[in-house]
Amino acid sequence: MKPSREMTAFMERLGHHFDDPALLSRALTHSSLSSPTRGDNQRLEFLGDRVLGLVMAEAVLAADERASEGQLAPRFNALVRKETCADVARQIDLGAAMRLGKSEMSAGGRRRVALLGDAMEAVIAAVYLDAGFVAARDLVLRLWGERIVSVEEDARDAKTALQEWAQARRMAPPRYEEVSRTGPDHAPVFRIRVSLDTGETAEAEAKAKRQAEQEAARDLLTRLG
Numbered sequence: 001m002k003p004s005r006e007m008t009a010f011m012e013r014l015g016h017h018f019d020d021p022a023l024l025s026r027a028l029t030h031s032s033l034s035s036p037t038r039g040d041n042q043r044l045e046f047l048g049d050r051v052l053g054l055v056m057a058e059a060v061l062a063a064d065e066r067a068s069e070g071q072l073a074p075r076f077n078a079l080v081r082k083e084t085c086a087d088v089a090r091q092i093d094l095g096a097a098m099r100l101g102k103s104e105m106s107a108g109g110r111r112r113v114a115l116l117g118d119a120m121e122a123v124i125a126a127v128y129l130d131a132g133f134v135a136a137r138d139l140v141l142r143l144w145g146e147r148i149v150s151v152e153e154d155a156r157d158a159k160t161a162l163q164e165w166a167q168a169r170r171m172a173p174p175r176y177e178e179v180s181r182t183g184p185d186h187a188p189v190f191r192i193r194v195s196l197d198t199g200e201t202a203e204a205e206a207k208a209k210r211q212a213e214q215e216a217a218r219d220l221l222t223r224l225g
Contacts, residue, residue, distance in 0.1 A: 001025065010097035014123065016139055018130050025099075027122035030115060032101030041122035048125030049080075051133070055140045056080050059148050075151045079144065082117035082206055083215055088143050089116040094123065114189055114205045158218035162194070165224065171197050174220075176213050179203060192216050200224065 003011070003021040011017050011024065018024050023044075031040040056079045060072050067075075078084065089095065095110035098119055109115050128136035141148070162174050179191040192212035195201040202223065204215030 006097050010092070010094070013092040014127075014139070015142065016127050016131070016135065018126070020130050023126040023130050024123070027126040028094075028097050028119060029099045030101065030104055030109065030119070032104040032109070033099050041119060044122035044125040044129075045118045046125075047128065048121035048123065051124050051128050051136050052080055052085070052121060052140060055137045056144075056148075058137075059141065059144075060151070063148060074157070077211075078151050079147060081211065081215065083113055083204070084144075084147065085117035085120040086113040088147075089120040091143065094119055112205075158214045158221055162217040162221055165221065166196060174217065176216070178209065194220055196220070 001022050003018070003024070007021060007024055007028070010028075026039050027041050027044050027048075029040050031042060033040070053076075056076055060067070060075045060079070064071070095116055098110055098115065100109045100115075104115070124136055124140060127139050159174075166172065166174055174194050174196055176192055176194050179193045181188050181190055183189045187207065189205055189207055190209045190212045191203060191205045192209060192215075193201055193203045194213065194216040200220060200223065202216045202220035204212050204219055206212035206215055
């Protein structure tokens with residue numbers, strides 16, 4: 001297939017030109033626009049998550065040869081979490097190239113963390129299938145860049161830090177509640193809200209409740225300074 005103008009511009013931003021542009025087209029297609037003749041990016045997202053995981057496991061090991069597994073795990077999780085993938089997606093303006101159905105587009109899908117993160121993983125898989133693991137690894141390391149060496153700060157336990165923040169001010173512990181659960185039963189996405197007695201709140205989405213709680217706590221900590 002001949003890539004569209006939007007796809008060509010995105011390939012420039014991505015830094016990879018596809019021998020098979022159909023792979024990129026699928027990676028950028030959300031399920032809200034899929035059809036029997038035009039697939040979506042869910043299978044590629046599944047593969048891209050695994051490719052990203054291997055690249056980051058190697059990266060955190062290489063970055064600190066003395067770190068224990070207990071130190072490496074939170075760093076790894078911080079680098080592969082959906083919010084980080086979405087940040088990288090924004091860095092290359094992936095949202096502008098996403099192909100969405102009308103309902104998702106009107107709901108602001110091009111800015112949603114879950115959709116951006118999923119699409120970023122799908123793009124990684126598309127590069128892997130188009131040019132192999134080395135090309136995918138080089139792409140990930142280039143796009144994640146300084147995040148890899150500065151991950152220690154992002155890897156801290158945000159829920160514990162927020163609870164300590166509240167206790168230091170003699171406040172009740174933060175409260176977490178499930179706002180919504182979307183997606184199929186085998187792959188749900190949880191939206192969690194954290195709130196303090198003072199009224200400050202933050203929300204986050206993730207495929208696991210605990211991860212969503214951590215991301216919501218991290219977001220609220222950032223707002224609190």
